[in-house]
Amino acid sequence: MTNKMKYILSILLLILLLFSLGTYGYMSSEDKNDTYHVSVILESNNSERWSILKQGIESAAKEYNTEININTVSTKTGVTECLDIIRRELKNGTDGLILDLSNNSKLVKELDDMLLDTQIVMIESEIPISKGYSYIAPDNYKMGYDLGSNLLKNKKKGKTIGIVVGNKKKNSNMERKNGLIAAIGDRNVSWILEDDSELTEEVIASKMNESPVDYLVGLNTVVTEEILDISKDNGTQGMVYGVGNTEKIVYYVDQGVLGCLVAPNEYIMGYMSVNSMFNRLNYDTKEERTLVDYLVINKENLYDVENQKLMFPMVE
Amino acid sequence: MIRKIKKTCKGLRRALNYRSIQFTISASFTLVTLVSMLFMGIVLYSKFVSKTEETTIKATEQLLNQTNVNLETYLRNMMRISDSMYYSVIKDKDISRDSLDTEMNLLYEVNKDNLVSIACFKDDGKLVAATPVATLKKNIDVTSQEWFVSANEQMENLHFSTPHVQNLFDDTSYRYYWVASLSRMVELTSKGNNIRGVLLVDMNFSGIEQLFKKSNASGELEYIYLVDSKGDIIYHPKQKLIDSQVVEENNRKAVIYEDGSHSEYFGGEKRIVTVKTVAYTGWKIIYVTPYSTFNMSLNQTRYFVILLISIMMLIMVLVNQFVSAQIAKPIKRLDKSVKGLENGNLDVVIYEGGGSDEIEHLGKSLNLVVVQLRKLMEKIVIEQEEKRKSELDALQSQINPHFLYNTLDSIVWMIEGERYSEAVCMVTDLASLFRISLSKGKNIISLKDEIIHAKNYMNIQKIRYKDKFEIHYEIEEEIYDYQTVKLIIQPLLENAIYYGVEAMYDEGEIILRAYKKEDNIYLEIIDNGLGMTQDSVESLLTDNTRKRTKGSGVGLKNVNSRIQLRYGEDYGLKIESQPDEGTKVTIHLPAILYSDMRGEQKHD
Numbered sequence: 001m002t003n004k005m006k007y008i009l010s011i012l013l014l015i016l017l018l019f020s021l022g023t024y025g026y027m028s029s030e031d032k033n034d035t036y037h038v039s040v041i042l043e044s045n046n047s048e049r050w051s052i053l054k055q056g057i058e059s060a061a062k063e064y065n066t067e068i069n070i071n072t073v074s075t076k077t078g079v080t081e082c083l084d085i086i087r088r089e090l091k092n093g094t095d096g097l098i099l100d101l102s103n104n105s106k107l108v109k110e111l112d113d114m115l116l117d118t119q120i121v122m123i124e125s126e127i128p129i130s131k132g133y134s135y136i137a138p139d140n141y142k143m144g145y146d147l148g149s150n151l152l153k154n155k156k157k158g159k160t161i162g163i164v165v166g167n168k169k170k171n172s173n174m175e176r177k178n179g180l181i182a183a184i185g186d187r188n189v190s191w192i193l194e195d196d197s198e199l200t201e202e203v204i205a206s207k208m209n210e211s212p213v214d215y216l217v218g219l220n221t222v223v224t225e226e227i228l229d230i231s232k233d234n235g236t237q238g239m240v241y242g243v244g245n246t247e248k249i250v251y252y253v254d255q256g257v258l259g260c261l262v263a264p265n266e267y268i269m270g271y272m273s274v275n276s277m278f279n280r281l282n283y284d285t286k287e288e289r290t291l292v293d294y295l296v297i298n299k300e301n302l303y304d305v306e307n308q309k310l311m312f313p314m315v316e
Numbered sequence: 317m318i319r320k321i322k323k324t325c326k327g328l329r330r331a332l333n334y335r336s337i338q339f340t341i342s343a344s345f346t347l348v349t350l351v352s353m354l355f356m357g358i359v360l361y362s363k364f365v366s367k368t369e370e371t372t373i374k375a376t377e378q379l380l381n382q383t384n385v386n387l388e389t390y391l392r393n394m395m396r397i398s399d400s401m402y403y404s405v406i407k408d409k410d411i412s413r414d415s416l417d418t419e420m421n422l423l424y425e426v427n428k429d430n431l432v433s434i435a436c437f438k439d440d441g442k443l444v445a446a447t448p449v450a451t452l453k454k455n456i457d458v459t460s461q462e463w464f465v466s467a468n469e470q471m472e473n474l475h476f477s478t479p480h481v482q483n484l485f486d487d488t489s490y491r492y493y494w495v496a497s498l499s500r501m502v503e504l505t506s507k508g509n510n511i512r513g514v515l516l517v518d519m520n521f522s523g524i525e526q527l528f529k530k531s532n533a534s535g536e537l538e539y540i541y542l543v544d545s546k547g548d549i550i551y552h553p554k555q556k557l558i559d560s561q562v563v564e565e566n567n568r569k570a571v572i573y574e575d576g577s578h579s580e581y582f583g584g585e586k587r588i589v590t591v592k593t594v595a596y597t598g599w600k601i602i603y604v605t606p607y608s609t610f611n612m613s614l615n616q617t618r619y620f621v622i623l624l625i626s627i628m629m630l631i632m633v634l635v636n637q638f639v640s641a642q643i644a645k646p647i648k649r650l651d652k653s654v655k656g657l658e659n660g661n662l663d664v665v666i667y668e669g670g671g672s673d674e675i676e677h678l679g680k681s682l683n684l685v686v687v688q689l690r691k692l693m694e695k696i697v698i699e700q701e702e703k704r705k706s707e708l709d710a711l712q713s714q715i716n717p718h719f720l721y722n723t724l725d726s727i728v729w730m731i732e733g734e735r736y737s738e739a740v741c742m743v744t745d746l747a748s749l750f751r752i753s754l755s756k757g758k759n760i761i762s763l764k765d766e767i768i769h770a771k772n773y774m775n776i777q778k779i780r781y782k783d784k785f786e787i788h789y790e791i792e793e794e795i796y797d798y799q800t801v802k803l804i805i806q807p808l809l810e811n812a813i814y815y816g817v818e819a820m821y822d823e824g825e826i827i828l829r830a831y832k833k834e835d836n837i838y839l840e841i842i843d844n845g846l847g848m849t850q851d852s853v854e855s856l857l858t859d860n861t862r863k864r865t866k867g868s869g870v871g872l873k874n875v876n877s878r879i880q881l882r883y884g885e886d887y888g889l890k891i892e893s894q895p896d897e898g899t900k901v902t903i904h905l906p907a908i909l910y911s912d913m914r915g916e917q918k919h920d
Contacts, residue, residue, distance in 0.1 A: 007339070011346060011633055018626035025619030059556070247490040268560045293560065303483050309559040312481045312492045314525060
């Protein structure tokens with residue numbers, strides 16, 4: 001090859017490089033419409049239960065260009081419905097699942113077989129599947145402990161306590177119970193009510209009638225609302241302690257029915273769950289455990305500037 | 317790898333040293349094109365970037381102004397409600413006997429899309445009137461609430477609070493309202509006496525929220541938010557994330573900025589912050605445009621410019637190649653024809669068509685030079701040929717006197733010895749010999765004539781030497797038609813007699829052999845005489861100083877020179893000899909038919 005040819009080839013190579021760079025950059029800088037499809041499966045009998053969490057999920061979904069399909073399954077319908085929904089979502093090509101489910105051996109086994117290529121993020125409560133996942137939740141044990149500490153602070157001597165745990169297959173409930181018991185001790189507790197699924201209002205009312213107590217503690221939003229529904233007209237001012245942040249629960253804090261409320265920041269939990277899913281879908285699949293904060297609220301501090309921002313959702 | 321790069325660089329340097337006119341033109345044009353295109357691209361891109369920034373800032377300011385106008389309209393509306401309530405209702409009523417409810421309800425109904433409630437309190441916090449009808453919370457102390465305190469502190473002014481959850485009325489539907497409170501000190505008339513009170517108009521915060529959501533609807537990286545005069549956030553699209561400290565905002569610093577655009581670094585990124593102060597409230601609307609927004613929108617443009625430049629470069633390089641080839645083509649053709657001239661080819665046609673006038677003129681001039689040169693060369697060749705002919709003639713002229721002298725000498729001897737018949741034969745042979753020698757002045761004769769000439773000669777010599785030797789002819793007849801330089805065999809036969817067989821005691825033998833082999837004619841004169849040493853053989857054709865002592869004086873060198881002058885260095889004589897064995901002289905000639913050379917005889 002002559003020197004002249006070499007020179008011409010060098011120039012052409014340079015131009016080709018520039019052309020390739022320009023083409024590649026131009027094509028790759030075009031708007032990418034890579035949308036992830038994520039399914040959220042939440043367990044609850046109460047349709048309002050997850051409203052704040054959903055706001056957080058939707059806010060993050062918009063930011064991370066993710067399409068979200070939220071499914072709520074009733075604890076009453078059991079594992080079958082839950083598995084059917086998961087199968088349907090997988091069949092529809094979901095990229096990841098955000099789950100809050102009860103620990104059921106059948107469910108866990110089925111999930112181990114089904115979720116081979118699907119990214120998992122668990123929120124609030126976790127189940128022991130063999131596949132790696134991220135976990136976003138408040139420190140449930142500490143929540144229970146702080147609730148217990150506030151109860152002890154206000155409790156008069158000799159008064160009895162009844163604890164409504166709810167679904168004992170949700171480890172969040174059990175962790176909160178352990179934290180609560182660690183704070184108040186076994187001796188003050190008259191009874192602990194728990195079951196394999198969410199407790200109904202009738203079961204709780206029956207227990208309260210059967211064995212009346214001075215203080216009632218609910219360890220999740222559903223049972224706290226049920227306790228409030230049962231006891232709101234019984235003059236139980238400051239005698240209920242609970243967990244949750246629905247408008248109803250906050251109303252009763254404002255009314256003084258709830259002596260103390262522990263409210264997890266569900267907005268952030270929802271937001272972080274999508275954020276974590278986005279990271280996992282982008283191949284950062286390490287098993288993260290993220291703790292979200294919670295507030296300890298009572299009638300006195302409910303309208304504090306910082307607390308009201310988190311406790312009262314803006315009207316959409 | 318490094319070695320490869322070095323090698324490539326070296327190759328490029330060598331390429332740049334390449335000095336053809338097309339290459340020089342093409343390389344210069346290409347370099348200028350590349351530099352110009354790059355420079356132009358960079359300048360245009362920079363201009364585009366600054367123009368885009370300018371446009372974006374202008375668009376930002378427009379959006380900001382629009383949002384500000386909407387917000388101020390909204391606030392003015394609220395103030396108008398407050399003014400109407402105060403000046404048209406409260407001032408005209410005595411609260412001890414008149415109810416404010418009707419007018420208050422009316423005002424609320426008209427503006428209920430933007431209002432949560434209108435309420436009037438006495439200065440001790442007691443409710444005078446409120447709409448929509450609601451129950452004040454038990455044990456609520458309104459006097460400690462911010463809006464009430466502000467109204468009491470500055471009585472003349474209207475006060476806008478930061479958004480907060482309304483904490484006044486009991487709502488059993490569990491509903492809470494985020495409101496921005498507009499409060500003012502009012503004078504109430506009760507039983508004819510003036511007492512102080514506070515008028516509260518709670519604006520639904522969702523009105524402000526919707527207004528800002530609309531401004532943030534683009535969904536891009538830039539966003540707009542609202543802070544109060546202390547820098548506390550009133551509205552932010554990521555309000556909850558900021559409250560939960562998941563994300564941060566530079567609101568404390570932004571509130572210090574004057575109205576206009578400012579550049580800042582926050583959260584590891586550069587951004588433009590445009591600020592606008594809202595009238596009546598001291599609130600500030602802040603528009604944040606991260607520089608990455610520019611980058612994202614300019615990315616495509618940047619790569620498009622690179623793409624465009626590379627295509628333009630390619631086109632320019634190709635055009636350069638074409639133009640330089642067009643310019644260089646006539647020069648290259650001229651150069652090529654001159655190169656032919658350099659190689660000694662005077663028949664080459666010098667290019668003189670096409671190209672610029674200068675090239676055409678140059679070509680014509682060179683062509684003239686070549687024509688002149690060719691004429692000169694032809695003249696020199698003719699002169700050389702003439703010189704060579706004259707030399708040949710001179711050589712041939714050496715033969716005649718020697719031979720004639722010897723032969724005549726022999727004839728004299730014969731006549732004196734009364735050997736008349738032999739003398740007659742000799743004279744006859746001599747006549748034939750001279751006829752052939754003359755050959756009408758031709759230098760080239762047929763081999764037949766040459767052999768007849770040699771035979772004549774040998775006949776004469778045999779008479780002179782009284783059969784002291786034998787001569788044998790072994791001649792292929794096919795050679796007769798071929799040509800030869802004349803009088804080349806006779807001198808060799810003469811040498812064979814004088815140096816070969818004359819001094820022998822026994823009878824000598826001479827063989828004249830002639831044959832054709834391929835395209836060559838070989839004539840061999842072989843004697844069995846005294847022979848000679850190898851040194852003598854080698855000096856025969858090379859030594860110019862050597863003097864002949866016998867014979868006609870026409871030596872082997874003479875014959876050899878004549879053959880080579882005529883036919884070239886490849887032909888001539890070859891001598892083989894052994895002392896006491898004899899000598900063999902081979903004449904090597906090209907096989908050229910005599911008939912083919914007739915035209916040339918004229919020149920000879």
